[in-house]
Amino acid sequence: MNHSEIMIIGGGPAGMVAAGTCRQYYPEKKITVIKKDEKSLVPCGIPYVFGPYLESPEDDMIPCGNRAAKMGVELIHDEVVEIDFDNKVARGRNGSRYGYEKLIIATGSIPKKPTSIENYDADGVFYVPKDPDYILRMHSRVKAMEHVAVIGTGFIGVEIAGELARSGKKVDLVGSRILKHAFDPEFSEQMESIMLHDNITFHKEKKTTRIRVDDEGRAGGIELHDGTLIPCDGVIMATGYVPNTEMAKKSGLSMRRYDTIYVDEYMRTTESDVFAVGDCAEKRHFITKRTVPIMLASTATAEARIAAANLYNINIIKTFSGTIDIFSTVVGNTCFASAGITEEDARKEFITIESSTIVSDDKHPSKLPNNHKQTVKLVALKRSGTVIGAQIIGGIDAGEMINILAVIIENKMSVFDLLNLQVATHPLLTSAPTAYPIVQAAQNLVAKRIGEL
Amino acid sequence: MNHSEIMIIGGGPAGMVAAGTCRQYYPEKKITVIKKDEKSLVPCGIPYVFGPYLESPEDDMIPCGNRAAKMGVELIHDEVVEIDFDNKVARGRNGSRYGYEKLIIATGSIPKKPTSIENYDADGVFYVPKDPDYILRMHSRVKAMEHVAVIGTGFIGVEIAGELARSGKKVDLVGSRILKHAFDPEFSEQMESIMLHDNITFHKEKKTTRIRVDDEGRAGGIELHDGTLIPCDGVIMATGYVPNTEMAKKSGLSMRRYDTIYVDEYMRTTESDVFAVGDCAEKRHFITKRTVPIMLASTATAEARIAAANLYNINIIKTFSGTIDIFSTVVGNTCFASAGITEEDARKEFITIESSTIVSDDKHPSKLPNNHKQTVKLVALKRSGTVIGAQIIGGIDAGEMINILAVIIENKMSVFDLLNLQVATHPLLTSAPTAYPIVQAAQNLVAKRIGEL
Known part of the structure; x- marks a missing residue:
């Protein structure tokens, strides 16, 4: 059995910052990161692999192996499928067993599939996971398309639509008003007018009801609730993310709303010596104090630093009394x-x-x-x-x-x-x-x- | 006699912000600004009138008259030469008398002349006052020069040297290390290496001892303490500023170090109903708590807002417990x-x-x-x-x-x-x-x- 003093499950921004911070604070400890993919994508850079700025998804990839080696952190490519909290052992997909003294869960989030849309998972319908192999395959197929429908007007939808249009593709964007969770209507309107100049057809406050598929089951258009039919070569679903917490839940961790893992101010879960950080951990809003589905790499990394600092003793108090939703993006220039x-x-x-x-x-x-x-x-x-x-x-x-x-x-x-x-x-x-x-x-x-x- | 409820002496950033803020808080009061020049230069924009970005100093001018009219503030072109605090009357250069209920002094700062340099005031030696007519005359003469010596490595010296070089002139810059009050040596060195690329000859840690003049008394070169002779068509002295407080001092206001006017946290002077803001008012450092010669438009405008808010009653506490020296500039790109x-x-x-x-x-x-x-x-x-x-x-x-x-x-x-x-x-x-x-x-x-x- 592989045994670590500090084990981190997940190699996204939260996981890697947790590893680096632990290395800085605990130079003598054995630190292991278990992650599924060999490489990692810079998550917020994914929309830009579809535009003219980056040549390919490779330009958005982080060589995690080099980084881990440089930090003196062991990197294991595996997927943890269950954790035995009593015996402090995690089990990998192929049965490997990983013991730990302190555990940080940073399993992130995965795309939310809109099951109410007919054929939501047809061939030619793409989601935007933080999975390098998926994005590579998706990129080569989307590149060959002339006309793409993008469903969802959050950051990922708006940014991908912008990049596809900038690359000369015809783009139809469907959703509510642009970035409505981050901006008031008058700000959304300014974005919408810039996007129109960029040759994006925007179907505002429209719902997609069906993906039209051909005889081979391949997506060839979308249908809106008002009957509008938009033919296209492919569909990109930017319909949000959900915490990747099925394993944590199955293993018995206490959960909160939106399938998040319960954490206290020091990012401790209900199990002793087990922390959770990033998209998989609960977030409370700084004003309403409600549990909110805000997912931000900057918040995730702040949580990772707090967990790392307080892994063995309480050293540093989390100064923020709730998550502030902070976003930025570029529309046109x-x-x-x-x-x-x-x-x-x-x-x-x-x-x-x-x-x-x-x-x-x-x-x-x-x-x-x-x-x-x-x-x-x-x-x-x-x-x-x-x-x-x-x-x-x-x-x-x-x-x-x-x-x-x-x-x-x-x-x-x-x-x-x-x-x-x-x-x-x-x-x-x-x-x-x-x-x-x-x-x-x-x-x-x-x-x-x-x-x- | 002209009588105002609120009178402001000086029409720079502090004076005009004081006027605008008073107008916002006291919509019924008669507000008067007394200032020397018809127009105002954007002070920190002055270096850029010597470069390729702006066509002439006119591009850096604020039409104070329009702005005052828009605000509903009376603008008087005069120079106050004395204030009688007991009778609350100011006297202008030509004998005009101005009564006030509340007075804000915002007379700013003027160039410091380095009297230890021989011929420091010769023809062809220019200073950088915030005086539109002077800058217009200086601009037309400097424009015709091919080779300019700039003395002083503070922000104004460095920025003017950069703009002159960008306009194709040969520039010699003399002083201590670049921006030494705002940056540590390793930062200065990075600036210095960028400036070298910009074709500026930098005489680091050198002192100018003499301006060489021809038979007509016109500057034709500078001499350094080590004997180096640098021929040039003209000299720009960027050797710092001193508070413009002679009138305040003569009128009997209590003064502090560096010829600044004493002010408390609400910008009140020792005379009742008299406030002072901006470069003419005392600044204390946020850490050392010493009186410091920091002059910043952003600090000046913050002080103006505090004075305006507390003119009649204490309403808003000054939250900063000392001046933070905050600077930014651009060297190359x-x-x-x-x-x-x-x-x-x-x-x-x-x-x-x-x-x-x-x-x-x-x-x-x-x-x-x-x-x-x-x-x-x-x-x-x-x-x-x-x-x-x-x-x-x-x-x-x-x-x-x-x-x-x-x-x-x-x-x-x-x-x-x-x-x-x-x-x-x-x-x-x-x-x-x-x-x-x-x-x-x-x-x-x-x-x-x-x-x-």
Whole structure:
């Protein structure tokens, strides 16, 4: 039996960061990572293997073997099918047995299949798993297609649709409004108008009911609930992900909503010496405190670092009291980014809020080259002024600007605090100090008499 | 006599933000701004009027009249030469008298002249004041020159040298190491090597002793302390700024070190109903608590907002307990940014610190287009792990990334807190979540056993 002091199941971002962090903190321990595939894809890079930027999925792959060897971590290619928590032994697909002292489960997530769509699993219908071999096969078939239907308007659907269109394919995108969980309607509309310029036909607020298949059972079109028929060469289903937790559940771990593994603030499960991190572990929302199906590599890696730090003793407290949903993406040449709760979702959750939106430039004076309009929306609690959400449309730098808001939200800063914000501004890099939009939006909220009882 | 409820002396960033903020909070009050020039230059944009990006200084000008009119603020072109605080009346250059109920002094700063350099004020020697007429005249003369000597290696000197070189001029730059107050030596060296590629001859750690003048008294070269003679068509002195506070001092305001006006946390001076904000007001350092000669438009505007909010009653507490020096600039196509104290300055001030530097990519996978190396250095207190400084070299987005660090420093977050940082990452916008350099540098500091007593 292979025995490790620290064993990690899963080699995605959470698993590999857990391994690296453990190596840094516990230089003498034997650390093993058990993962299914020899290579790993950079998960958020997958949409870009379908576009002009990367030549092939190989460009999006991480040589896990090299990385593990460099870290001094043993890498085993196997799939754990059951864990005996009492005896601290995991069993692999072919019967191999792996003993552990401390176990971190990081089995990630897998595509959710929309079983209500007829022929959802036909030939020519593709999902977007983080499985290198699947993506390689899918890539070579999609490459040969001229017309692709993409179902789902979350990040993966929108990004793949954009990349396929950029590669010259005809694309039909079907779903609700664009990125509705991360953005308010007025932001979605701006994305939608950019996507139209990119030659994507968008079927907004439409439901797919059936995949049309030919005599050989191959997908050749999709049917919408209003009867519209869209012929196409293939279908990509970007219909979300579910935690990959069947094995954990079968082995007896205590579970929570959305098939997530129960974890406490230190990422400990109900079994002693067993931790869970990343998409497979429960996430609670920083405001509503509800269990939420948010899956983010950045959150996953933060959890991995917390688990690693507290594996043997409690050393470092998790400072965030809930998951902040933080996203960024690029549509055309414009960056859309969001942190925390949207105005729409806040109202749905009966949170008493006020919002303000500022449009400025991201260079000053605005005649400098590469100036991009910059829109910042702040959402704050009406009584306390605490910032709980933000959305940005801007140039490439909005991708880091949203992280300023992430830290602001994490520190429970109020719009009053933001009036004082000390920031660096520069003509070629940011908006003017007199008009810095985060501060300006905060000031508008203060002027709206936010916080007055 | 012209009488205002709120009177602001100075129309730079601090003065105009004070006016706009007062208008927002006190819609009924009569607000007047007294300023010398009809137009204003965007101060940090001045170096760029000497480069290829902007056609002329006009492109860097703000039509203050329009802006004031739009805000409903009266704009008077005059220079206040004395204030009678007892009778609450200011006197203009031609004897006009201006009464006020509340006064905000925002007179800014003016170039410091290096009187130890012989002929420092000769014809053909230019300074860089925020004076539109001066800059217009200077611009037309500098434009005709082929070879310019720039003295001073702070932001203005480095940026002007870069822009002149980009415009095809031969440039000699003289001073200490590049941007030594904002960056550690290894960062300066990277800037220096980029500047060399840009055809700037850099005379490092050299002192200018004399401006050579011809028979008509016109500058034709500079002499260094080691005897080197550099012929040139003109000289630009970027030798720093001093607060423009002679009038305030003469009128009897209590002053502090570096000729700054004493202010408390609400920006109140020693005279009742008189506030001072921006470069003319005292700044204390957030760590050393010493009075420091830091001049930043972003700090100035934050102070203006605080003064405006607390003009009649205390409403909003200044949340920052000292000025954080935050800078960003672009050298070649690389952004250099800094927040808080450098390692070198920390050691000079006997602050017990530890530092860590991480190099990563700002896209992931790194094969994506426009990938730029990203270097992040964190400086933290060795005992508590509190982050007190950061430096970044990267692409354009480093200009906003440094503001994440600014908020981290302002919130007194520790490297332990940073392990938990929830950030948005995206292939086309940021480094990988597994390698996000702020978090990775924090983790290295934790692994270095920072915080252990």
